[in-house]
Amino acid sequence: MHIQDGTGKGYQAEVNAEHRLQVGAVTYTAERHSNEAEGNAYQVLFSQSPTAGDDCIFYMVNSSQTMNLIAEGIWLYVSAAGEVSVKLGAKGTRNSATALTPVNCNAGSGNSADGTFEKGADLDGGSATLTGGSIVSMYKFSAATDTKYFNFEQDIIVPQNQTLTLWCSSASPTVTGHLVFNYHS
Secondary structure: OEEEOOOOOOOEEEEOOOOOEEOOOOOOOHHHHHHHOOOOEEEEEEEEOOOOOOEEEEEEEEOOOOOEEEEEEEEEEEOOOEEEEEEEOOEOOOOOOEEOOOEEOOOOOOOOOOEEEEEOOOOOOOOOOOEOOEEEEEEEEOOOOOOEEEEEEEEEEEOOOOEEEEEEOOOOOOEEEEEEEEEEO
């Protein structure tokens, strides 16, 4: 049996004796599609030492009108013992923020990441009003570490106007890393 394509171009698909469609297919991940076909995969690099315990050191908000920001994972290096937490939903103004520019992973794409990306030693201190949110992931380090990748087993979805922040539990470590993300609808 043959199935017509329905577009009038005369393409046909064959169904075999087991009632299965005969196909030759190429598959690739949603991440690859976001990067190659859409040009919307990014990495944002940062390095920051907090001033005290429980300081917010990284902040981003998704400003896309049409797509979710999908955080795939994070590379981290810490210079001393400490704890790094990933929070979703912290809101408010930031203290002494330095803007960051994510790099597009597709050198042929003219797209730029749509959002606010910042680092700072104490983004929640001073006159800042950055509060709230929920911890979605936490990494504990007993000493300085080599750079290590942490995959978000369930990709973290950051809808329009929502935030993802990084918090450090003590003033000792410098936290260096980069967050891997893409936009997808």
